[in-house]
Amino acid sequence: MKRSTDRRVQRTRQLLQDALISMMIEKGYEATTVQDIIDRANVGRATFYAHFADKETLLTSRLEDLRNSLSERQRQAPGSLGFSLAMLEHARSHLPVWSAIVGRDSGALVLQRIQSMIAALVDVDMRALAFKGTPAQRDLAVQYIAGAFMAVLTWWLDQGAKLPPEEVDAIFRRLVMQGVAGEWGLRANSKGRAPHLKSM
Amino acid sequence: MKRSTDRRVQRTRQLLQDALISMMIEKGYEATTVQDIIDRANVGRATFYAHFADKETLLTSRLEDLRNSLSERQRQAPGSLGFSLAMLEHARSHLPVWSAIVGRDSGALVLQRIQSMIAALVDVDMRALAFKGTPAQRDLAVQYIAGAFMAVLTWWLDQGAKLPPEEVDAIFRRLVMQGVAGEWGLRANSKGRAPHLKSM
DNA sequence: TCGCTAAAGAACATTGTGTCTAGTATCAGC
DNA sequence: GCTGATACTAGACACAATGTTCTTTAGCGA
Structure with missing residues (x-):
C-alpha cells in the first residue's frame, strides 16, 4: 500500500x-x-490511462476512499445497525x-458496489446482534437489510435529504427490527394502531 | 394500443x-x-432502427410485456404483499x-426499471393493508419494501433459485411485517428466542 | 544541478452507433 | 392470383468514444 511520494502523481490522481x-x-x-x-481535470489522455485502466477503475479507487471513511465512522459509533446513522450523516455532509x-x-456498477459496501457494514453490525440461524438465513437477512437501506437512502437523497438523519435512522431501524406492523400498526386484515411519528 | 397486423412486423419485433x-x-x-x-436475430441493421430507437427502447418493450404478465398474475392472487409469491413463481418458471x-x-437501467415495477406492485398491495400514515410515510414504506424484495430476489436467483418460492415468500413477508426481531428472535442486547424455519 | 520519470500533445486503429440509400421480398386486400 | 404498399436487406457513411503509441517537454527528488 506504499503510496507514491511524487507530488505529480498524487496531484494527477486527485484531479482525476x-x-x-x-x-x-x-x-x-x-x-x-x-x-x-480529462478535459475537466486538464490532464492528457495518455496520462489518464497511465493511472487507470478505464473509467471503472477510477471509480473504484474513489469508492475505496469512501469505504475507508465509512468504516472509520462506523467504528466510532458501533451498536445494532449502527452503520445506518453513520452513513446517513456522512451522506448529508457530502x-x-x-x-x-x-x-x-x-x-x-456504482449501485452494486455501494450496496455490497452496505452489506459489509450490515454484516459487521449483525455481530452486535444475537443472531440465531443458519449462515444462509444470516446471509438472507443481510441482503434484505442492505437492500432496504439502499432504497431508503435513495429515497431520502432524491428528496434532497430534507428529513434529519436521526429521524430517518430511527424509522429505518424500527422497520428492520419490528417490521411494518410494529412501525405503523399495519394488519393484514385492516385493523391497525395509530402511527406515532413526529414529522414527515 | 392497436398492434400492427403485418406478420413481418410482429416476426421482427419478436426476433429482436x-x-x-x-x-x-x-x-x-x-x-x-x-x-x-441483430446478428442473433438475423435482422438488418436498418430494420432494427426502424422498430426501436436504441437498445434501451427494445428493453423497455420487453419489460412492458413482463409487467403485463406480472400484473395479470398478481390480480389472480391478491392479498397483503401478494405480489411477492406471484413474482417469485414467475421468476422460477422463467x-x-x-x-x-x-x-x-x-x-x-434494468435494475431501476424492475425496482420501480416492484414498487408499483407493492403499492397496489398496500391498498389491501390498513395503512395509517402520511403519503410520505407510505412512500417510504413502499420504497423500503421494494428495495428489500429486490435484494431478496437477487440473492435467491444468484443461488440458482433452489429454495421453494413459497418459503422465500413466507420469510420475506414475515420480515416485512414483524421485522428481524419477529423472524429470528433478535434483540439489540443479545437476548433472543430460537428460530423456527424448516429448511435452509 | 542532474538524472529520472511523469505528463503533454497528437496521431492512430478499433469498435460501436445511428442514418441513409437503392434494390428485393413479402404482405394484405381486392 | 394480382398488385400496390411497405417491410426488409445490404452496404456505405459520418460520428463519437476508446485505448495505444510515439516524441517532446516539464517537474520532481536527491
Whole structure:
C-alpha cells in the first residue's frame, strides 16, 4: 500500500477523482466519458490511462476512499445497525457526492458496489446482534437489510435529504427490527394502531 | 394500443426481443451491442432502427410485456404483499430471463426499471393493508419494501433459485411485517428466542 | 544541478452507433 | 392470383468514444 511520494502523481490522481465526481454530479456516471474527465481535470489522455485502466477503475479507487471513511465512522459509533446513522450523516455532509453516486443517473456498477459496501457494514453490525440461524438465513437477512437501506437512502437523497438523519435512522431501524406492523400498526386484515411519528 | 397486423412486423419485433434476452443471458445487458442483437436475430441493421430507437427502447418493450404478465398474475392472487409469491413463481418458471435481468451483469437501467415495477406492485398491495400514515410515510414504506424484495430476489436467483418460492415468500413477508426481531428472535442486547424455519 | 520519470500533445486503429440509400421480398386486400 | 404498399436487406457513411503509441517537454527528488 506504499503510496507514491511524487507530488505529480498524487496531484494527477486527485484531479482525476475530483473530475469524475464533478462530472457525475453534472451528468451521471454512465453519460460521463473519459474525454469529459480529462478535459475537466486538464490532464492528457495518455496520462489518464497511465493511472487507470478505464473509467471503472477510477471509480473504484474513489469508492475505496469512501469505504475507508465509512468504516472509520462506523467504528466510532458501533451498536445494532449502527452503520445506518453513520452513513446517513456522512451522506448529508457530502450531499453532492452521494446524490451523484446513488441518484437516478448512476450506473449499475456504482449501485452494486455501494450496496455490497452496505452489506459489509450490515454484516459487521449483525455481530452486535444475537443472531440465531443458519449462515444462509444470516446471509438472507443481510441482503434484505442492505437492500432496504439502499432504497431508503435513495429515497431520502432524491428528496434532497430534507428529513434529519436521526429521524430517518430511527424509522429505518424500527422497520428492520419490528417490521411494518410494529412501525405503523399495519394488519393484514385492516385493523391497525395509530402511527406515532413526529414529522414527515 | 392497436398492434400492427403485418406478420413481418410482429416476426421482427419478436426476433429482436428474443435475441436481446438471449444475449443478456450470455453476456449481460451492458456488454450486449446492437450488432450482437441483430446478428442473433438475423435482422438488418436498418430494420432494427426502424422498430426501436436504441437498445434501451427494445428493453423497455420487453419489460412492458413482463409487467403485463406480472400484473395479470398478481390480480389472480391478491392479498397483503401478494405480489411477492406471484413474482417469485414467475421468476422460477422463467429463470433464465430473470437471472439475465436481475443478475450480476445487468445494467442500472434494468435494475431501476424492475425496482420501480416492484414498487408499483407493492403499492397496489398496500391498498389491501390498513395503512395509517402520511403519503410520505407510505412512500417510504413502499420504497423500503421494494428495495428489500429486490435484494431478496437477487440473492435467491444468484443461488440458482433452489429454495421453494413459497418459503422465500413466507420469510420475506414475515420480515416485512414483524421485522428481524419477529423472524429470528433478535434483540439489540443479545437476548433472543430460537428460530423456527424448516429448511435452509 | 542532474538524472529520472511523469505528463503533454497528437496521431492512430478499433469498435460501436445511428442514418441513409437503392434494390428485393413479402404482405394484405381486392 | 394480382398488385400496390411497405417491410426488409445490404452496404456505405459520418460520428463519437476508446485505448495505444510515439516524441517532446516539464517537474520532481536527491
